[in-house]
Amino acid sequence: xxxxxxxxxxxxxxxxxxxxxxxxxxxxxxxxxxxxxxxxxxxxxxxxxxxxxxxxxxxxxxxxxxxxxxxxxxxxxxxxxxxxxxxxxxxxxxxxxxxxxxxxxxxxxxxxxxxxxxxxxxxxxxxxxxxxxxxxxxxxxxxxxxxxxxxxxxxxxxxxxxxxxxxxxxxxxxxxxxxxxxxx
Amino acid sequence: xxxxxxxxxxxxxxxxxxxxxxxxxxxxxxxxxxxxxxxxxxxxxxxxxxxxxxxxxxxxxxxxxxxxxxxxxxxxxxxxxxxxxxxxxxxxxxxxxxxxxxxxxxxxxxxxxxxxxxxxxxxxxxxxxxxxxxxxxxxxxxxxxxxxxxxxxxxxxxxxxxxxxxxxxxxxxxxxxxxxxxxx
Numbered sequence: 629x630x631x632x633x634x635x636x637x638x639x640x641x642x643x644x645x646x647x648x649x650x651x652x653x654x655x656x657x658x659x660x661x662x663x664x665x666x667x668x669x670x671x672x673x674x675x676x677x678x679x680x681x682x683x684x685x686x687x688x689x690x691x692x693x694x695x696x697x698x699x700x701x702x703x704x705x706x707x708x709x710x711x712x713x714x715x716x717x718x719x720x721x722x723x724x725x726x727x728x729x730x731x732x733x734x735x736x737x738x739x740x741x742x743x744x745x746x747x748x749x750x751x752x753x754x755x756x757x758x759x760x761x762x763x764x765x766x767x768x769x770x771x772x773x774x775x776x777x778x779x780x781x782x783x784x785x786x787x788x789x790x791x792x793x794x795x796x797x798x799x800x801x802x803x804x805x806x807x808x809x810x811x812x
Numbered sequence: 813x814x815x816x817x818x819x820x821x822x823x824x825x826x827x828x829x830x831x832x833x834x835x836x837x838x839x840x841x842x843x844x845x846x847x848x849x850x851x852x853x854x855x856x857x858x859x860x861x862x863x864x865x866x867x868x869x870x871x872x873x874x875x876x877x878x879x880x881x882x883x884x885x886x887x888x889x890x891x892x893x894x895x896x897x898x899x900x901x902x903x904x905x906x907x908x909x910x911x912x913x914x915x916x917x918x919x920x921x922x923x924x925x926x927x928x929x930x931x932x933x934x935x936x937x938x939x940x941x942x943x944x945x946x947x948x949x950x951x952x953x954x955x956x957x958x959x960x961x962x963x964x965x966x967x968x969x970x971x972x973x974x975x976x977x978x979x980x981x982x983x984x985x986x987x988x989x990x991x992x993x994x995x996x
Contacts, residue, residue, distance in 0.1 A: 684947045687910045726871045763868045
């Protein structure tokens with residue numbers, strides 16, 4: 629059975645070297661030297677780590693079948709040799725967001741914010757993997773991991789700027805933007 | 813901050829005495845003497861317990877605003893003095909269910925199975941609390957806890973029979989039905 633649990637540990641070891649840690653909304657996170665990704669839910673902080681964030685990949689919550697077909701047809705895998713840049717973006721949404729019904733969230737997410745449509749514009753350049761953590765008792769609701777080639781760095785900035793300008797982002801109460809490069 | 817985590821432990825202690833444990837679909841669970849409910853996610857099995865099931869209450873996944881308003885207006889709380897009967901029903905759904913998109917699941921759940929409408933018919937007699945556990949690495953996807961007065965026992969059987977006859981239930985691959993009474 630597939631293990632859907634992941635831990636991102638910011639510390640002194642790991643293949644991803646941290647370039648920057650920026651607090652976008654609310655409290656930030658300490659800037660570690662490296663990030664190590666574990667395909668398990670760690671019970672204790674690894675030696676030398678200043679933080680760890682845990683999440684689980686899960687079923688789709690918003691995409692409809694047509695969007696799902698579009699995404700699957702163009703989504704690249706993680707781990708492409710040329711994709712030496714990465715970003716880890718933990719996000720916490722407001723209590724107001726979670727008090728919306730599913731259809732009200734979908735309305736904000738896609739009909740009014742085009743979250744999926746915006747993401748599709750940057751495929752297949754930007755690989756993306758979403759981890760859920762709201763129901764794990766973690767400090768964030770989502771951890772999104774992105775990978776892209778250095779040449780697609782400007783496109784990645786455009787993608788983030790477009791998402792952050794949406795109505796959906798008004799429901800974000802904490803966001804940290806961690807940039808990384810694959811170590812030599 | 814509200815603690816949304818719960819553990820149901822089947823063992824030798826607890827206010828709820830087990831009347832029966834029935835395997836409805838798939839493998840059952842050992843029949844303990846009592847069930848104790850903890851408002852936390854336990855890390856280890858309590859002494860004398862033969863099993864524990866952990867879940868978390870979460871945001872609504874399927875109800876629309878009109879349904880939500882109807883539910884809130886008639887839903888009774890847990891812990892009513894007269895509600896001395898309870899049921900704990902852990903359910904696991906198939907991989908096929910989880911591969912559906914959100915709108916496809918809603919279509920099966922309500923438009924074709926009337927899950928919410930059926931539940932509403934038995935309110936305010938049957939109190940109900942849903943705990944999610946699919947993303948916690950637990951053996952089930954959901955744990956539903958029901959409480960009702962002895963006089964509403966037949967209505968509770970009707971409710972379960974109606975739900976189990978739905979299209980939605982064809983996506984259930986494991987279901988255990990644990991009946992309990994509050995100890996004297």
